[in-house]
Amino acid sequence: MIYGANGYTGQLIAELAHQRGEAPILAGRSPDKVRPLAERLGLPWRAFALDHPDLRDVRLVLHCAGPFSATSRPMVQACLLAGAHYLDITGEIDVFESVLARDAEARQRGIVLLPGAGFDVVPSDCLAALLHRRLPSATKLELAFAPLGRSSPGTLKTSIEALPRGGLVRRGGKLVRVPAAHEVREIPFADKRRMAMSLPWGDVATAWRSTGIPDITVFIAAKPGAIRAARLTRFAAPLLGLAPVQRLLKSRIERTVRGPDANERARGGAQFWGRASDGSRSAEMTMSLPEGYTFTAQAGLECARRVLSGAVKPGAWTPSLAFGPDFAATLPGVRVGET
DSSP, rough: EETTTTTTHHHHHHHHHHHHTTOOOOEEHHHHHHHHHHHHEEEOOEEEEETTTTTTTTEEEEEOOSSSHHHHHHHHHHHHHHHHHHEEEEOHHHHHHHHHHHHHHHHHOOOOOEEOOOBBBBBHOOOOOOOOOOOOOEEEEEEEEEEEEEOOOOHHHHHHHHHGOOOEEEEETTEEETTTOOEEEEEEOOSEEEEEEOOOOTTHHHHHHHHHOEEEEEEEEEEEEHHHHHHHHHHHHHHTHHHHHHHHHHHHHHHHHHOOOOEEEEEEEEEEEEEEEOOOOOEEEEEEOOOOOHHHHHHHHHHHHHHTTTOOOOEOOOHHHOOTTTTTTSSTTOOEOOO
């Protein structure tokens, strides 16, 4: 089942599954939005809210309905009760922490919990694991990415939720709050060097689980204006956290933002960089991949296929722990480089 199939990313995943001859159940909260997509693709569908989930005869849910801060917990609970594997495409740190903490429950119920089965965080998690494999003694991990394309409404609404909370890093194995864009540096991506600012990305949760490296910072490539704007949110955080302001910003996104079209996705791409160090030695690697939403559709379906095949034992996993550090490199258009 693809839940949230009528959303931007959910629809891409549903269309790719259909192209491959697969027949997932398409689901979402609104029948008026799910039914037309299902009828166009000739796929079965269901409509239900998460307070009354309908997972009859469902072996796996690929959960695509954000913001995952609100939707993940009830869907995980529904999957545990139904004995269905749970995958999602979140990038939210709190969601990773919450889902991965339910490892014992997943093992007891005989299911797999796998958050972050898309652009967030398959490539960066695998890059972290590759670096750790090269330098097992690493105590510091830095990751950076440059998404070369527009964001979907769902991605931007999730970002709006995170604005009032500032930055987040891992230090000494603990999550530590820091100011927004607290660190700015130049990153040597595979295609060119770019300025980047630190941000609270999912890897401060997942890379810790995957590698055990205690100090982790993640950066995103950004232009000077975006870096200045991020730093200004330090002063506006109390205002940005007010419910009416959140609703206003999200409603504006819904009215004005559309995700990248097919031509933009075909032209787009993303660059990743990572460095692990132990104080005396370091290892650096890069990764180049297709546009982020295209990658998410490919990665999400491949994760689902492997879980359904029985390739992953019950429990809560990061992508690299479930499929190995080389997993991302097996996906179409992904190239890994060593420096």
